[in-house]
Each structure stands twice: as C-alpha cells, then as structure tokens.
Amino acid sequence: MQRDRPIYLDYHATTPVDPRVASVVMQYMMTEFGNASSIDHTYGDKADRAVKQAAKQVADLIGAVPREVLFTSGATESINLVLQGLTQKSPSTHKLKIAVLPIEHKAVLDTCDALVKKGIAEMILLKVDRQGRLDLEHLETTCSQGIDLICVMAANNEIGTIYPVPEIGAIAQQYDIPFLCDATQAVGKIPINFRDWGITYLALSGHKMYAPKGIGALILRKGYHLQPLIYG
Template sequence: MDYHATTPVDSRVADRIYQCMTEEFGNASSTDHEWGDRAEAAVKEAACQVADLVGASPRNVIFTSGATESLNLAIQGTVHHLERSSTKPRIAISTVEHKAVLDTCAALHKQGRIELIHISVDTQARLDLGQLEQTCARGIHLLCIMAANNEVGTIYPIEKIAEIAQSYQVPFLCDASQAVGKIPIQFSEWGLTMLALSAHKLYGPQGIGALVFCRDHPLEPLLYGGGQQKGLRPGTLNVPGIVGLGEACRLRAIEMSVDEVEIGKKRDRLQTLLQSQIPELVINGDRQNRLDGNLHISIPGIPNSTIIARVRHQLAISTGSACSAGVEAPSHVLRAMGLSEPVVEGALRISLGKFLTDNDIYQAAVILIQAVLALKHAMA
C-alpha cells in the first residue's frame, strides 16, 4: 500500500519490455541496419503514447531517467540559458514541492545563481491563487507547481495556474509525476511550458521518465555526448524502458477513468474501516480534491515510526516520500501546512493502486488497527 512510492509493473508492460530486451534489442541511433530502424520506430511510437496521455505533441517529448532528472533539466537548463544573457533568474516554487524541485532550487540559490520565492499553502496543502498571481505579476522567470502532492494527495488547479502564468508571460514547470495516469492533463491546451513524469508511478518500470516541453522555451543541456534527443539529453536511449513507459501510458489512457473510480472506492472503504476503530484518526490534505489512491492519516499520540516498526513485515505503508525515507526530520510538506506537532509526528501515508483487492483492503485495515490498539494499550 505504498503505490505513491512505486507501482508494480503491469504484466502487459513487462511483456513489451522483455521483447525489447531479448528480441528487438537494437540501438535506436544505429541507422545502418533494420534492428536500429525498428528500435528508432519503437521510440517514436512511445513518444506518441506519452504525448497522447498528456495532450502534447510527440516532438515535445524528451526521455530521461525519471522525473528527478526531468525536473533538473527543466530548472537548471532554464537557468543556464538565462545566465548567458547575464540575467539572474527569479524562480517561484510552492513550499510543498518534491525534493527534486526544492533541493535543486535551494542549491542554485545557495550558489547565488537565482532568486528564490516560496509560495505558501494552507492546512490542507492548498495554494492561494491570489498570492500566486501576485508573485507572477512581480516578474519571475520560472514558476514550479506540482500537479498533485506526493504526500497528502492534494490536487492543484493546473489549468488555472497555467492561465495565470500565461497572462504574465511566465514559463510554467509542472511536476506531474504523481498525477499522470491518474487525472486528466492537457499540456498543450492548458498552455503548460514543461511537465515531468516517471513511468514507475503509472505501472511502468523504474528508471525511465520524460520531460514534455514547449520547443520555443530555451533550455541548455546538462550533459554532453552523442547528441541524441536533439542534444538536450544525450546518451544511448534506454529502448526497453522507453517502450515500457509508452505502453504504460497507452494503457492508462484507455483504463485510467474506470480504474481511478474503483481505487477511490477502495480508499474510502479503508478510511471508513480505520475511522470506525481509531476515532482520533485525522485525515490530512484536501479531502474534497485529492488523488483517488491517497489516504494520508495521522494518529496523534503515537509516533509514526513506532507504527511502521510494528507493521513493516506485513504492510507496506510509509511516513512520507520515498525520496526522503531514512531522513530523521519531519515531513516538509506537513510542516509547510502548519499542522500541529502530534499530527506531524503521527502521520502515515497510505497509497492504493489498481492491483489491490477488496481482501487486501480488509487485511490492511485489520493489521493497522491491531497495531494501533496494541500500542495504545502498551502506552496506557
């Protein structure tokens, strides 16, 4: 039940990957023979499948190792270009962005290369669009807002944010890694400038992702090499991973709307089961506007690490983002939301996906309820 960290690979996706690894194993840049031609065709098909899912053109898709690399290319590539004109970029980000955005921008700010502006959220991790518009109106070179929060699941009004950014001619980068394949996104129609995604959040393989970008937005590469992907992201293309990403996107485009409704029903059932036996349980985030698979809870008075230690061999849930696991610090998302100390310390992220059964939901509820009741008894 940690689908926000990663999802199992759909068997249909795995079949396509296996075929690419064992039969159609050509290098997409080897244009002197048919094996290379077929690999190149497979990459182009995958670009179309990614583009179709997010409402973009295939020529806007650059394949990367995942959303972290995509975000770094988008942010650092923009900064590198602006520095050529001796402009010190002003970048605005929300306080609940993923560490790939926060830490990249913090490093650039520490180096004195950018001015960094933070946009705050409320106790449900919602943005104040008025503050966001004021920030854009004061003049910034890049706005970074995620499509959906990776901890509490709050969904952001990306279409409205893009409209505000456009009205002030501000490039808009959206980290959509938790949203793609779960909620509809229309990159071109909404006027996004750049969008990052990862395959392993939508039943594809780990280690592959994409940056979707407007070609009139100037970017400088972070790497140099063979000039692949128009020089923006050189290196031998990971054809099996790219094909897996493409197939995962194709399947989500077909099945997403039905799957997410069912996932939402399972989430609500789990929430009801937990609340029936743990009355002090708190639901974090925007309950009216969250990802269907997200259930972020707090049990005040019981440290989350204590619960995790008790259930970790039976139940896969987390205290927060997988990228921050093992870091001895409270969640920056919950801190930014201004939640009380007991709520922050008792926070658990449960995230559901399409392969969970009704019995899985029931068993998870039993395991978690028994653990909490036992800990409460021991602490009494």
C-alpha cells in the same frame, strides 16, 4: 488468517511493473535490441520506430505531440534539466527568480536550494493553506512583480492535494512566464492536458504507473529551449 506477504498500499511511491509492460520491455531487451540511432539497418530501424511509438503513447496520454516528448531517467532528471538548464541559459549577471510551492517534491526544492546556494537563483515561496492549497491571488501578485519560472506540481506526493493547473497555466500565460509542472503523481490518475493548460515543462516518472524504474519524460513545449547538462 496469516498472510505470507503484507498488503502493499504505497502506490504513490512506486508500482509493480504491469506484466504486459514487462513482456514488451523484455522483447526489446532480448530480441529487438537495436540502437535507435542506427537506422541504417533493420535492428536500429525497428528500435527507432519503437521509440517514436512510445513518444506518441506518452503524448496521447497527456495531450501533447510526440516531438515535445524527451525521454529521461525519471522526473528528478526532468526537473533538473529544466531548473539547471534555465540557470545555465540565463546571463551570469541575472539571478533566476523561481516561484515555488513550499511543499513541492524534494526534486524541486533541493535543486532550487542548490541553485540559491550557488548564487544563481532566488527562490520565492508561494502561499498555501493548511490543506496545501495554493493561494492563486498570491501567485498572481508574485507574477506581476516579475519572476522567471513558476513551479507548481499537479498533485502532492505526501498529502494528495490536487492543484488547479489550468488556472495556474492561464496566469503564467497572462504574464508570459514559463510554467514547470511536476505531474508525477497525477499522470495516469487524473486528466492532464499539456496543450491546453498552459504548461511549459511537464515532468513524469514511469514507475508511478506500472512501468519499470529508471524511465520518465520531460514534455517540452514547442518554441522553448533548455541548455543541455550532458553533451555527447
């Protein structure tokens, strides 16, 4: 039987927008189009309430609180906010030591590589086996030698390996090291608990779970701060 369209099986790359999501997005593009910062009139007030409600929905999904949710254009921006923000915050004489999986998403690896080339960061590759599984003993040894950031994804975008985020978070907390987790391929598919798993920064993208492209979030644990990349 001839098909008019091929079957789409690449949902880890992107998903179609859910019709219910599209309907709400159109409502706020065409009708409730106020600026959420202009809360001195009805349109802005409605937009402000909608943004706060969206933050609550994201927080509820991953076990955070709404004030920890920072909306971005996607996971790549979220990751750059953390990696570049931390290097800008760090003293000019200190190279940021970043422990990272060698099979992380390019948003992490390319950003780290750029920071290394600028001479403001050092990238330490964590050990993985043939299935991409993390060597937790090597992670702990690396942490004991002194690093500034752990970068381990929740689920791999190429081979599907799911990482033991709670165990990684426990090690990070033991050594008082911030933990950046790219959860783009995990959120909405497997349980995530930002609050209890010791994650400091969590990145996600909406288009992996039926939202429009160009919307994502950085979840930033209370008490941690980043240097802004854009002002105004």
